[in-house]
Amino acid sequence: MNSIISKVSYLNGLVDGLKIDKSTNEGKMLIEIVNVLKSMAEEIDDMSRAQKDMEDYVDAMDEDLADLQDNLYDDDYEICKCKDEGENFTEIQCPNCNDTVYVDKDILEQREELTCPNCHSSIPIKDELKKSK
Numbered sequence: 816m817n818s819i820i821s822k823v824s825y826l827n828g829l830v831d832g833l834k835i836d837k838s839t840n841e842g843k844m845l846i847e848i849v850n851v852l853k854s855m856a857e858e859i860d861d862m863s864r865a866q867k868d869m870e871d872y873v874d875a876m877d878e879d880l881a882d883l884q885d886n887l888y889d890d891d892y893e894i895c896k897c898k899d900e901g902e903n904f905t906e907i908q909c910p911n912c913n914d915t916v917y918v919d920k921d922i923l924e925q926r927e928e929l930t931c932p933n934c935h936s937s938i939p940i941k942d943e944l945k946k947s948k
């Protein structure tokens with residue numbers, strides 16, 4: 816990436832080494848050309864750094880977007896599943912991992928607690944959930 820800068824630096828050293836007479840028109844012009852090349856090389860270096868930053872930023876946004884899409888599809892799946900399985904199911908939120916668990920109301924009647932399918936900890940079934948039937 817720094818190859819232009821190093822080439823210009825080499826040229827700059829060469830101009831110094833050749834002891835170009837700065838009082839002549841040719842000497843003035845040559846030194847001015849090298850100065851312009853130096854500015855251009857620095858400018859190009861800045862631009863490629865900025866572009867690299869931009870690429871990293873776009874990559875990060877791309878990953879975030881992919882995550883977001885994955886989550887959206889998960890939600891769609893749960894909504895569909897919920898509708899398909901009908902009215903006899905109720906949602907319980909796991910107090911440990913906050914995952915939503917769909918439970919058959921008949922099972923709720925029979926049991927005091929459930930095992931979370933996500934984190935495998937036990938979820939106590941509250942009495943008010945049983946009475947909701």
Ligand SMILES: [Zn+2]
Binds near residue numbers: 911913
């Ligand atoms: Zn859980």
